[in-house]
Amino acid sequence: MSAEGASQTSIEYIQHHLTFLTSSDGFWSFNLDSLFFTLLTGIIFLAIFYRVGKKMTTGVPGKLQCVVEMLVEWIDGVVKENFTGNRTLVAPLALTIFVWVFLMNLIDLVPVDYLPQVAQMLGIHYLRAVPSADMNITFSLSIGVFCLILFYTVKSKGFGGLVKEYTMHPFNHPVFIPVNLLLETVTLVSKPISLALRLFGNMYAGELIFILIAVMYSANMAVAALGLPLQLAWAIFHILIVVLQAFVFMMLTVVYLGIAYNKSEAH
Template sequence: MAAPGETLTPSSYIVHHLLNLSVGEGFWMVHIDSLFFSVLIGIAFLWFFSSVAKKATTEVPGMIQCVVEIIVEFIDRNVRETFKGNNPLIAPLALTIFVWIFLMNMMDLIPIDFIPHFASLAGIPYLKVVPTADVNITLAMALGVFFLIIYYSLKIKGIRGFTKELALHPFNHWSMIPFNLLLEVASLLAKPISLGMRLFGNMFAGEVVFILIAALLPWWAQWLGSVPWAIFHILVITIQAFVFMMLTIVYLSQAHEVPEH
């Protein structure tokens, strides 16, 4: 929201809602709102799941325990079917990625001016509440996955095996090593970029639609656009969390494979 007493035109309203609360300049700029909400949601997720686990019972479970068990079983089944290695980290990592991204995406369903309005009353001029609509957050998560890919590739295959994988695929001949390296290194670097940009692009586009509805329609007619889009957006929110999780599992599964050269 704008400062109290300030009137925004539709165009300035849109621009205003696309700005982050930040400090610093250029490369060293930090988006405080994205960091705050991503960390807050992560802490809430950990607290909620740990509290449910502590209160879990083998008798007739309550609704909350049932929901958590369904999510855990769903993630566990996908990991067992997709991941071909043996690593106890993968299932908890997949669960964390799916739920954390899903909850961050869900922030997009909060009315666009609800939280920023109270922030403006407290003197905060800009506030974006959807962390996954910030490319810095999505690329940071993707880079975390990328570092795990490199770590397990080196740990499982060794430096020699990982180098052979890059140099001798897809054409297993010494004369094709330069071409193989160019192809494989480009493919490796494309993984975190596509992983982060896909999530960002979908969530940013969804946020822009909500902003356009709020900017161009009178307040009494906004529900005609926002409610149908929110219902459809629930599907987008879930799919994007699922895709990020599944690609992470697939990439880490590939990192655990030891090909024969």
Template sequence: MSEQTGSGGLNEYIQHHLQQNTIEVFGGAFHIDTWAVSLVLGLIFIGWFAFFARKATAGVPSKGQAFVELILEFIDGQVKDSFHGDRRSITPLALTIFMWVVLMNGMDLLPLDLPGWLVKTTAGAEVAHHTYFRWVPTADLNTTLGLSVVVFFLILYHSVKAKGGFGFGKELLTAPFHAHGTGAKIALAPANLGLNVIEYLVKPVSLAMRLFGNMYGGELVFMLIAGLLGGGLLMFVPGVLFNTAWALFHILIVLLQAFIFMILTVVYIAGAYESH
């Protein structure tokens, strides 16, 4: 489904679909689209799993319960392979990250022009032309950075929990370059601290940029294909074929990126319990 690209061509079409509904909060732009879609999808995930948790039976499960159990067993198995401590809090965290990111990524598979079509149908073409709505939260860097910052603080929490405040601070100053003697330890402390700070900061940044880059790139490809669909009858059939092929391939990206974000979070937390 695609609307015509209009007089401005493909460039105007893409720019239109990259616009966010924003309000100013503390001097910065607050992306309403990202916040609203993320919140709704998070509530859907909670309601979905809570519903089947309450209706769970020891006998033959329903298809819905079996599907939820399959997901939970898969996530728990991945956590068990990567994290060898008490995973009672880690598995729910991994499940939440995986399902929430899958749902947010999956919004990219919905028809690109559906919001505009709904507004056009109810309020007219002129209103639709000036209506913006981006419904792929993970194609917004604010979302992926927000998730990664939470993971960063969780890594710090588990590091302090495993080693204590003194032990964690000592590790920052004495690893990875270990030294014998007070003078050598003091001399190497700045280098150790700098390397450890870089290591800790790289983790959330790489998590955020990887997820954002893949989803933003996928979103742009859908926009380019939608431009073909709006380019007349000659391009309609190739556009449909390209759109279908990319959508099928993008399902793999949606799932894979959610899995990578989840498993790296677990690996990073597991690493917090290890000594350098």
């Protein structure tokens, strides 16, 4: 907890760290901090892979090239097992999702006061640096996946097949079209919602726990002494969450696209 934060009550400190830097009030406001760090992590991802691509060698590869090659081969294998169609788009998409979400999640391991203090020195009073702890960002990602699900459904069976899939299944009779449409629509919409809420919930909880641990430093000496070991323990455990949530989001995206592409064959 920073010196400035020490002058705040615990509730004020928590509220301050959970407040976004917004462009305005109302429905059309934008969380500028989330957008900034989303773009920043995207640029970092592109820069790393562009550098590796430009300097790639068939001889003895460097450490970064080894990591990138292993990552590409691993994700390509995951896509190959779960998507039977052309992987030209899906494999790069899966790679992008995994690395991008991982980098966004990784920001959560930066001590909670560091980046807000830098922002304060620049005259920025609020800053939340973890984009994946912002529901707007996670829903933006999942809506993109939702559009791809519809795209691959139409690609595999045509627009008429899309209509038939959501009106004649699971009960293959015209009388049950309203029921089928309701059931299939709920199933379809639940996919992006579950993707978004799962990532948001896990990262928001992790961010909140780091903030609560930071609050302990302003307490009496006995409680404050527990802050550092708790922070280290949670950071080590949180590394698993950071990687796991990136993998789950990527894996479910590939699985959903595979189901959309192959569902007509199952019918």
